[in-house]
Structure formats: C-alpha cells, structure tokens
Amino acid sequence: MKYRQLGRSGLTVSALGMGAMNLSFGTGHAVDESTGVNVLHAARDRGINFFDTAEAYGPYTNEKLVGKAFQSSRDKVVIATKFGFKLEDGVTTGVDSRPENIRAVAEASLKRLKTDYIDLFYQHRVDPNIPIEDVAGTLKDLIQEGKIRHYGLSEAGAATLRRAHAIHPVTAVQNQYSLWTREPEAEVLPVCEELGIGFVPWGPLGTGFLTGTIDSSTTFDNATDLRASFPRFTAEAIKANMPLIEMLRDVAASKQATPVQIALAWLLARKPWIVPIPGMDKVAYIDDNLKAIDLDLNSRDLAEMDVLLAGIHIQGNRLDDGLLSMSE
Numbered sequence: 001m002k003y004r005q006l007g008r009s010g011l012t013v014s015a016l017g018m019g020a021m022n023l024s025f026g027t028g029h030a031v032d033e034s035t036g037v038n039v040l041h042a043a044r045d046r047g048i049n050f051f052d053t054a055e056a057y058g059p060y061t062n063e064k065l066v067g068k069a070f071q072s073s074r075d076k077v078v079i080a081t082k083f084g085f086k087l088e089d090g091v092t093t094g095v096d097s098r099p100e101n102i103r104a105v106a107e108a109s110l111k112r113l114k115t116d117y118i119d120l121f122y123q124h125r126v127d128p129n130i131p132i133e134d135v136a137g138t139l140k141d142l143i144q145e146g147k148i149r150h151y152g153l154s155e156a157g158a159a160t161l162r163r164a165h166a167i168h169p170v171t172a173v174q175n176q177y178s179l180w181t182r183e184p185e186a187e188v189l190p191v192c193e194e195l196g197i198g199f200v201p202w203g204p205l206g207t208g209f210l211t212g213t214i215d216s217s218t219t220f221d222n223a224t225d226l227r228a229s230f231p232r233f234t235a236e237a238i239k240a241n242m243p244l245i246e247m248l249r250d251v252a253a254s255k256q257a258t259p260v261q262i263a264l265a266w267l268l269a270r271k272p273w274i275v276p277i278p279g280m281d282k283v284a285y286i287d288d289n290l291k292a293i294d295l296d297l298n299s300r301d302l303a304e305m306d307v308l309l310a311g312i313h314i315q316g317n318r319l320d321d322g323l324l325s326m327s328e
Contacts, residue, residue, distance in 0.1 A: 001047025002293050006198025007273050009171040011120065011150055013078050015268060015275065015293050017050030018043045018286070019202065022279035024062035026226050027208065031281060033065060040069035042283045044077060046290060052174075052200075052277045053113075054082035054124060055105055059090055060112060067114035080120035080172075080200075081109050082154060084127060097127035099138040106147055121148040122174055125155055126328035132160050136167035143168070152200070157328045158187035161197070170197050174277075177201035179210060179263055180232075180244055180314045193271065203318075204267050204276035205260060207233075212245050212259040214238060232316035240315040247308050257295055260285075264292035269302055 002015040022028070023036040031039070040051065053066045063081060070077050083105035086096040109118060121142070123135055139151040150171035153164060164170050173192055177184045178201060192199050205211055207227055216239040220228035227233040232241070248259040255262065260278075267276045280286045297305075 001049075004198075004272060004275050006150075006172045006200070006275065007192065008196030009150055009169065009198060011078065011171055011198070013050035013275055014048045016048060016264065016289060017052055017080075017200065017275055017277040018048050019277040019279040020051055020053045020062055020066055021057045022281040024065055025057045025059075027279065028221070028224055030058075030061065033068070036065045037069045039281060039283060039286070040066065043280065043286050044070070044073065046286060048286070048290075049076060050078045050080070050275065050277070052080045052202075054122075055109055055112075056082065056085045056087065056092060056124060059087050059092075063109055063112040067112050071114045074115055078119040079113060079115070080122060080152070080174075081113065081118055082122040082124040083109070084122075084124035084154075095125050095127040095129075097123055097130045097135050099130075099134060102135065102138045103142070106142055110147065117146060118148045120150045120152055120171060122152040122154045122172070123156070126153070126157075126160055128328070132164045133167050136164040136170075140168035154202070155328070156188075158191045160328050161188065161191050162195070165195050165197070170195070172198040172200050174200040174202050176203045176318060177267070178204050178206050179248070179266060179309065180206050180241065181318050189271070192273070198273045198275065199271065201267055201274065201276045204278050205263055207279075209233070209238070209241070210245070210248060210259060210263040212249060215242070229320040230316070230318070231320065232314070232318055234316065237316035241312075243312050244309075244314065247305075247312065251301075251305060251308075255295065255297075257291070258288060260288055261292040261295050262297075264289060265295040265297050266302070266305065268292065269297040 024030045053062045084097050085092045086094040142148045152172035154174040175184050216235040222228045252259045252262045
C-alpha cells in the first residue's frame, strides 16, 4: 500500500480510503452485519487504513458497523465521521451545527464507534445559521480535550474554508470531485494547496456512473437509493452523458485497465494530497479499485484526457436541490 499525507496536518492515510456508507445506506439495501464486517476487514487486510462514515448513514447503523469491525484493531485504522445534519425520527430535516449539537454528536459517535477518539471529524454540511468560527472553535476545543484529533469540512466553499482555518487548521475538505464533477478545481483546490489542507473526494466514481455499469435503462429505488432524486441520474441525463463513459472506456483500453481504475488514477494524479474514498460494498470492488494506485497517468495522459473532457458537456445537476442548498 502507498500512503499520503492530508496536506500539512501530519495525518497519514492509505492512498485510497474506503467510503463505508454503501454498506448501510444510500445506494441500495443494507448488507447484513457479518457481510459488512467481512468487507471492512478485507479492505483493512489489503492495506486500506482510512475509513469514512457518518451519523447520518443509516442513520447511525454505519457507525455501529465500523465500530464493531475495528474495535479490536482501533490503532491500525483512521476513522472519519461527521456531524451537522438535523435528524428527526431517522430522517434528515436540515442542518444543525450549534456547538451543543456538535458535542452531543461527538459523544454519541464515540459510543457507536466503540472508541475514545475520532481521528477526523467533519462538518457534513455548512450551517448558514451558525458562524463557521463558532463551529471551528468548538472543534478546536474537542481536539484539546482529546475527543477528536483532526477536523474537516464537507461541501464547503473557499471562503468558508479560509475562515475556519483561521480559527484552527483544517485537516481535510471532503467535497464531491470526479471526472464529471470538477467544480472544486476553480477555488477550493487552490485554497487547499495554499493552506496545506488535504482533499478527500467523495463520489470519486460519480456515485457509480463512472464504473460504466449504468445506462439509460438502469432504475433506482426511491426508497433505498439516493440517486433516484439526483438530476444527473434521470434516463435522459444518463443517455446524454454516455460520451464520458465511451471516452473512459477508450482510455482504459489503451492502459489495459478498467474505467474504475482510470477514474481513480486520474484523481490520484491531480495532487499528492488528494485521497479518494470510493464506496466499496464488495471485496471484488476493493480489489479492482486498489489497482488504480499503481496505474501511472503522466502529464501527457492527463493533458490528453483534459482535451477530450473539454468536448463533453455534462448534463444534470450533481445533487437534488435540497442537498445543493446545503452546500456552500
């Protein structure tokens, strides 16, 4: 396994992390506990040490699964979790980053994760009602108390990032970023480089689209799959965006690789402090994804891909209006 530092924080993690969400929530039915534990152990045994979860995944069940899987090997893994959604009867109804809620979530997450510290604690979405300075100040206090070791922001913009970093250094930003979601390149990635902050792309495989296994006939269950509400996953948008998949398949064929491996290798080649966290709910996916780490895309490869990508217009918003409104 190759390792990377998240910016200048000193936090070292495997070059690929694992998004654990799909084991419990988001893109289909949850797996049973024993299957989930086995998949998490398989990732750990292959050298992945960076695992991403959140109280909202399930909700709560994903943290419990990660806690059970790593209770006996806690010092071997880096666990990231998140606060900031308002949960009522298991349903997300908005955002809540009041200092008292941050503390309450931290305590509850520690119990579910069966640990006495959280390696990386993200604000899941920016709360427009709470100054980011108050959020960062609370997280600074939690670091001083030893309950968390690092903090990060998810779906935050450059100005918010600067303000938080001025209170206490931000270790990582977790925004959506992939071959078909490149908004962070405009402002957020330059700020991360300037301030020495790591970048953790969520959805690095386009929430499944970049695997090449989805087409316009694919359907998504409204009850279990978040993509059912994403504009980019309507049949019309999928059909319109297939040129990206065709390009990805061509590049993969030239490199004797899979589209998944090209998509991840492209991210890894962008900056040495970028650590993608693909969702992996099967051991076969782990094995396929890990091959991306040794797949070299040089500057010429990246330039050629950029030319091809410039000719492809992606259609459809990346998230539904509700989730987009929770980003800043």
